Structures are given as structure tokens and as C-alpha cells.
Amino acid sequence: MKLTILGTGSPLPSVQRRGPSQVIECGNDAILVDCGAGTLHRLVEAGFATLPLKAIAFTHLHSDHVTGILDVLWAGWIQRRWQEPMTVYGPPGTRHFIDHLIEAMDYDIHVRSGEILRREDLLPRVTEIEEGWSVQGADWRLSAFRVEHLPVDQAFGFRFDQDSASVVISGDTKYSENLIRHAQEAGLLVHEVYWTRGLREAAAAAADPEERARFQLLPTYHTGSEEVGKVAAAANARHLVLSHIIRPRPDADYAADIRPDFRGELTVAEDLMTFEV
Numbered sequence: 001m002k003l004t005i006l007g008t009g010s011p012l013p014s015v016q017r018r019g020p021s022q023v024i025e026c027g028n029d030a031i032l033v034d035c036g037a038g039t040l041h042r043l044v045e046a047g048f049a050t051l052p053l054k055a056i057a058f059t060h061l062h063s064d065h066v067t068g069i070l071d072v073l074w075a076g077w078i079q080r081r082w083q084e085p086m087t088v089y090g091p092p093g094t095r096h097f098i099d100h101l102i103e104a105m106d107y108d109i110h111v112r113s114g115e116i117l118r119r120e121d122l123l124p125r126v127t128e129i130e131e132g133w134s135v136q137g138a139d140w141r142l143s144a145f146r147v148e149h150l151p152v153d154q155a156f157g158f159r160f161d162q163d164s165a166s167v168v169i170s171g172d173t174k175y176s177e178n179l180i181r182h183a184q185e186a187g188l189l190v191h192e193v194y195w196t197r198g199l200r201e202a203a204a205a206a207a208d209p210e211e212r213a214r215f216q217l218l219p220t221y222h223t224g225s226e227e228v229g230k231v232a233a234a235a236n237a238r239h240l241v242l243s244h245i246i247r248p249r250p251d252a253d254y255a256a257d258i259r260p261d262f263r264g265e266l267t268v269a270e271d272l273m274t275f276e277v
Helices: 039-045 069-078 094-104 107-113 176-183 196-205 208-221 225-235 251-258
Strands: 003-006 021-026 030-034 055-057 087-090 125-128 134-136 141-146 155-163 166-167 186-192 238-247 264-266 274-276
Touching: 003 039, 003 238, 021 039, 021 155, 039 069, 069 274, 087 094, 094 107, 094 125, 141 176, 141 225, 155 176, 176 225, 186 196, 186 225, 196 208, 196 225, 196 251, 225 238, 251 264
Parallel strands: 030 055, 055 087, 087 125, 166 186, 186 238, 238 264
Antiparallel strands: 003 021, 003 274, 021 030, 134 141, 141 155, 155 166
């Protein structure tokens, strides 16, 4: 099993960190998890330009996790990179999102369709997921579990298993006991993070009450650097990979908060990093 981190960023635009996205390769199958801004270009940079994707899986429907799907779907359709429509897995609301995306692009689809490009080849096949949902591949299994990202009430993490290898992707969440249960003994745990001290300092320094309130609210739906090590330790994960990095800091700042709790391998991910599991 191989993981390629395509984008490690947040909703804040960054040249170095594109929107959240990663590809998991299980044998001959490649599955894209989340599809933030810039995903298509990162796919090309990572060498996936000619590798058809088996499916796209959304952890949740926040804009920074889904806006890149138009680029990915259209590039595959125009280049005729797959022989059948893309499969999309996602929370309730995914079908509504995809249907309205297709509707918004109806004119473009109409003028491009003809003898070579067919409308029906573009339209994704959508499966909406729930707690305990899973799908079986040739020699791998993908399962979904709920995480805590209120006010988003349908947010999920994913676990990939292939033989003795496993990769868990947290999605967006605060400290989650359910995630810990589903991440037990994970070979690789990809988890979101913000720097705890930096957020406290930013909240204290904010002159605007609304800005201060936003900073103070963030820990209710994201995981701080002082908590993420506890998550990895409780799950007995072998390797913790930090991604979806909110306001990036030097690696040492994260390590200082994480090392008291977690002694396994630790990586602060950058775009296009790869991991063999």
C-alpha cells in the first residue's frame, strides 16, 4: 500500500500547500480521498496523469475538500482516461452536490458532447456513506467512521486495510474517541492539526471581537497539536503524519507538543510526500 499526500493545506490559499487531498494505491487500484483546490495539478506532478482513479471519497463536504473535483472529472472525461463513469463515495448530500455541479456545467457538457465525448461517461456514480459503511476491493477494504466536526454533522474518517497494512485518514475533526477506536494499530495515521499555542496567542491578540471568536471556536471542530499526540498514542499508531495544517509552523513546534504523548514515527507532511506502508 502506498500513500501520496497531494495537498496538506487548509481553506487559506498557499503556493506550498494545496487543498486537502491524498491518493492511496492498493495494488492496481488508486483511490483519491478529498479533492481540494489544486488537486488536479498535484495529481499530474505526482505522476498520476495516466493512472485511472478507481474512486473518489469525500470525508465531508466543506468547500476546501471538494472544489477540485470539477477539474479532476473534466480532465479525465476530456482525455478519455477511463472506460466507465467515476465512482464517488461521500456523506449524505454528496449526490445533491454532484447533481448540482453537473447542472451548473450543463452548457459545457452539451457543447463538448458528440461522437467522441459522451455525456453519460462523465456522470459520476454516487454512493452516500454512513457509520460502518465499507467497500471491498480485489485485496483491500475501505471503511468509514464518524468523526466530530460540528456544525458539519456528517463528517467521516476512512480506514484502508490491505493484508497487514493499514492507513487511517482522520478527515476534519476535534479529538475523537470514535476515530481512536477505528484507528487501532494503524500503520499510518494521517491527522489534521493546528498549533495549539499559536491559536491561543492569536485569540488573545485579536483586536476584533469577531476574529477573536473565530479563533476561540476553532478548537471545537479541529484538533490541536497538544491533543493529536494523545490520539495517536491511544490508537497505538506506528506513524503519525500531520496534514490539513492550519497556519503552518516549524516542525519542532509540533514535535514539542506531541512527543510527551507519542513516541512513534512523526512526520509533518508537505505536498507530494509519499509513504510506503
